[in-house]
Amino acid sequence: MAMMIRVRSRDGFERVSIPNPNLTIAELKSQIESQLHVPISNQTLSVNQNLLLAKTLDARSQFTDMANPRTLISSLNIGHGSLIYLYYDGEREIATPRSARVTPAGSFGKKMTMDDLIAKQMRVTRQEQPHCEMVSFDRDAANNFQLYVNETLAFGVKRGGFMYGRVDDDGKVEVDFIYEPPQLGKEDRLFLLRDSEEEKIVDAIASGLGMKRVGFIFTQSVGQEKDNYTMSGFEVAQAVELHAESGLKEWVTALVKLEVNEDGGPDVHFEAFQMSDMCVRLFKEDWFDLEGGEPKEGEEIDPKVSKMKKEVVVGGKDVKEVDNDFFLVVVKIADHQGPLQSSFPIENRNVAVTTKALRAHLDRTKSLPFVKRISDFHLLLAVARYLDLNADVPALTECVLSQRPVPEGYQLLIESMASA
Structure with missing residues (x-):
């Protein structure tokens, strides 16, 4: 019975049909070569998505789960609908579903417009490297x-x-x-x-x-x-x-x-x-x-x-x-582990954040220095709604940033909010 396996590469998701679940890795690679036009010698396969992040040959050599050509794919729990990852070098012709095929702009008998020319400059390919390391x-x-x-x-x-x-x-x-x-x-x-x-x-x-x-x-x-x-x-x-x-x-x-x-x-x-x-x-x-x-x-x-x-x-x-x-x-x-705590109730959820929550938080953390007790973004947001955005908020956040003592006036103000 014919089956389908999903293959994800740098080009996105594609599908490979296989005749039965008892193929070896070598036979699966042969199907990928035939259907996706990636030569067997250029294929690295794995069920681990981190394969797509491996940019060097040494890094890719660490993915050995599908390296043995005689291994049955069924022994790796690869069956109908399973997802595997494919790394390959170079370029290839990507098969396009028939439903998605259109007559190319500029083909014989069709006048090419400015929009056609612009569209031909919009080539969508996989971007290999992110700007974020x-x-x-x-x-x-x-x-x-x-x-x-x-x-x-x-x-x-x-x-x-x-x-x-x-x-x-x-x-x-x-x-x-x-x-x-x-x-x-x-x-x-x-x-x-x-x-x-x-x-x-x-x-x-x-x-x-x-x-x-x-x-x-x-x-x-x-x-x-x-x-x-x-x-x-x-x-x-x-x-x-x-x-x-x-x-x-x-x-x-x-x-x-x-x-x-x-x-x-x-x-x-x-x-x-x-x-x-x-x-x-x-x-x-x-x-x-x-x-x-x-x-x-x-x-x-x-x-x-x-x-x-x-x-x-x-x-x-x-x-x-x-x-x-x-x-x-x-x-x-x-x-x-970042510089802030994250134990205060979070905004805009099912339960509204009230002054009772502020009181409970301050009571629960009373053994800590006051600056530690308020070093939580969600608490600062709840408090800042009642402070001057241009004067009070910068002064209070500077204390949290530097972890220096909070001026007594701000302590009393926050305590009074909690008691309201």
Whole structure:
């Protein structure tokens, strides 16, 4: 019985048909050569996605799980619908689905317009290197974000937030806190109900702490798993809009989702990307067909692609639909213990943050120096709503940044808020 295996390479997701599940690695490579036009000698295969980050031969040689040509793929639990990763060097002709083929602009009998000429300059290829060398998450901030989605929302709807931190000279991004704006999450959509006044306070706090907005983080719902894609067209459009708005070349988009582990249990999984330079350019120049993303009656949307208003060149073909993976540049992930606590209730969730929460927090941390007790972004946000944005917030955040004693006047003010 014929089966299908998904193959992800730098070119995105592709599919390979195999005659049965009892193929050897050598026979699978032969099928990949035949169907995807990648020579056997140029293939490195693995079930580990980190293969796509291995840029040197020595690094790729560490991925040995699919190195033995006589190994049966069934012994690696590779079967119908399984996903494997392919690394290859050089260029190849990428097969385009027949439904996506169009007559190339400028072909015989058709007059080439200025739009046709412009479109031919829009060549969408995989961007190999991100501008961000690595993204490191504060452990507590990342855990609090996923924990809420996991335990309260059960990954049933989407949730998002803005990541704040620092970018070092080598392009490494450190995320030290996550701000969750007002929002409405559905199974397949996330609507950010952004509050400009609240964002001004957030940015002022971040500035006082020597930080800035460095990325966007969101979750995928468990209902999206059946479609087998990294990011949907709607997610790409939202992510690239925020990336373009930031003006930061190191801007990171992080994705959190629930996956099934080897034991059949659920694991929370983080991935990080940058939207490619071409993706940002296409968005800024209004090539994305955002309105065309709404389905017509009886029409199904393919979540794996982004629609363009005009044809772009992908793999030598002129198309109006681009596989979303072409727009994603993988970023390495690490973690660290940042300078802030993350134990105060978080804004804009199901339960409103009240002065009782401030009182409880101060009581719980009373054994610590006062500056330590308030070294939490979410607490600072709750307090800053009642302070002068141009005088009080910079003074208070400077104390937190330098960890020097908080002036008595601010201590009394915060204590009085907690007692209100």
